[in-house]
Structures are given as C-alpha cells and as structure tokens.
Amino acid sequence: MTDVWGQPGESGRARQVNLHAEHARPHQLRLPQQRQSTREPGRPPSGAPASPPGRTRGRPGVAGLLLVGGALLGALVSDGQGPLFAVCAAAGAAGATWVSNRSGAWWTVTAAPVVVLLVAVGVRIALGSDTSTGAALATGLLKWSAHAFVAMLSAFAGALAVPFVRRTRGKGKRRG
Numbered sequence: 001m002t003d004v005w006g007q008p009g010e011s012g013r014a015r016q017v018n019l020h021a022e023h024a025r026p027h028q029l030r031l032p033q034q035r036q037s038t039r040e041p042g043r044p045p046s047g048a049p050a051s052p053p054g055r056t057r058g059r060p061g062v063a064g065l066l067l068v069g070g071a072l073l074g075a076l077v078s079d080g081q082g083p084l085f086a087v088c089a090a091a092g093a094a095g096a097t098w099v100s101n102r103s104g105a106w107w108t109v110t111a112a113p114v115v116v117l118l119v120a121v122g123v124r125i126a127l128g129s130d131t132s133t134g135a136a137l138a139t140g141l142l143k144w145s146a147h148a149f150v151a152m153l154s155a156f157a158g159a160l161a162v163p164f165v166r167r168t169r170g171k172g173k174r175r176g
Contacts, residue, residue: 059099063108067096071116071155075123081147089116089151090158097162109159113152120148 070092074085093112097105124144131137 060104063096063100063104066092066099067108067112067115068092068119070095071119071151072123074151075119079127080120080123080144081151083150085120085148086151086154089119089155093155093159094162097159105159105163109156109163112155112159116152116155117145117148120144120151 071085071089073092074088077088078084089112093108093116096108096112100108121141121144124140125131129140131140
C-alpha cells in the first residue's frame with residue numbers, strides 16, 4: 001500500500017490511527033519546584049539587569065499630569081486654540097517625556113497629539129460652544145480639530161525632541 005505521496009507504507013488514515021494510539025497514553029504533568037528567593041525585597045532578580053545608576057524608573061503619574069496639565073493650562077488661557085495653546089502643549093509634552101523612562105517616553109510621544117486634541121475639544125464643549133444640535137456639534141468638532149492641529153503637531157515635536165536631546169547629550173559625555 002502507498003501513502004498520499006506514492007511512497008510505500010501505510011495509508012494516511014491508518015497512520016493517523018496509529019499516531020493517535022501512540023499518543024493516547026496519559027502524560028504526567030511536572031510542575032517546577034518553587035525556589036526560595038534569596039534576594040532582598042526591592043532588588044532585581046539575580047539574572048535581571050539592574051537600572052543604570054542615575055536613571056529613575058519613570059514616574060507615569062507625574063508624566064500624565066504634565067501632559068494633560070500643560071495642554072489644559074494652554075487651552076483654558078487661550079480658549080483651546082492659538083500659539084499660547086501650542087506652546088503650553090509642547091512644554092507639557094516635553095516635560096512628560098523628560099520625567100518618563102525609555103519605554104514611557106514612547107508612550108508620551110504617541111499620546112501627546114491625542115491628549116491635546118481631547119483637551120482642546122473638551123474645553124471648547126465645557127466653555128459652552130454652540131453644540132445644541134448634532135449638526136452643530138459635528139461642525140464644531142471639525143473646526144476645533146483643525147484649530148488644534150498646530151498644537152498637536154507642536155506637542156508631538158516637543159515630546160519627540162526629548163529622546164534626541166538625551167541621546168546627543170549622552171554621546172557627548174562618552175566622547176569627552
């Protein structure tokens with residue numbers, strides 16, 4: 001008898017039955033033995049790399065406050081649009097990225113434009129813009145999104161500048 005590829009041997013169905021018969025025996029589940037930890041609390045495990053000296057682990061709460069607070073301050077002062085809003089949003093995003101660690105910095109870089117847009121729209125709605133009908137709200141959202149675009153771009157640029165400043169500053173220290 002030949003198999004599906006024309007080779008001598010069992011047919012495909014017979015082989016499946018035999019394979020299932022071989023693997024039908026019960027398997028024993030072995031759990032690894034739990035080792036007692038010899039490390040001190042708050043220290044990384046023995047195989048894990050420790051944080052470099054002088055670097056903090058990041059402060060996500062402070063970063064979030066800076067990111068939202070900078071945009072909110074600028075939006076309240078300048079009615080959610082204009083150059084003051086853009087400067088405050090960029091400063092808040094840069095500050096949030098500065099206090100973050102490496103992985104948190106990329107979160108703040110990508111979240112900065114979204115946060116700025118949400119703050120700008122939220123402030124405009126809270127200040128009582130004409131949103132009495134669905135059509136007025138949709139028109140307002142489009143208009144406010146267009147007005148917030150410059151602030152979104154400046155916040156993104158401010159947040160993105162921090163990792164580049166850190167990298168160039170770190171290279172200069174190693175050379176000299």
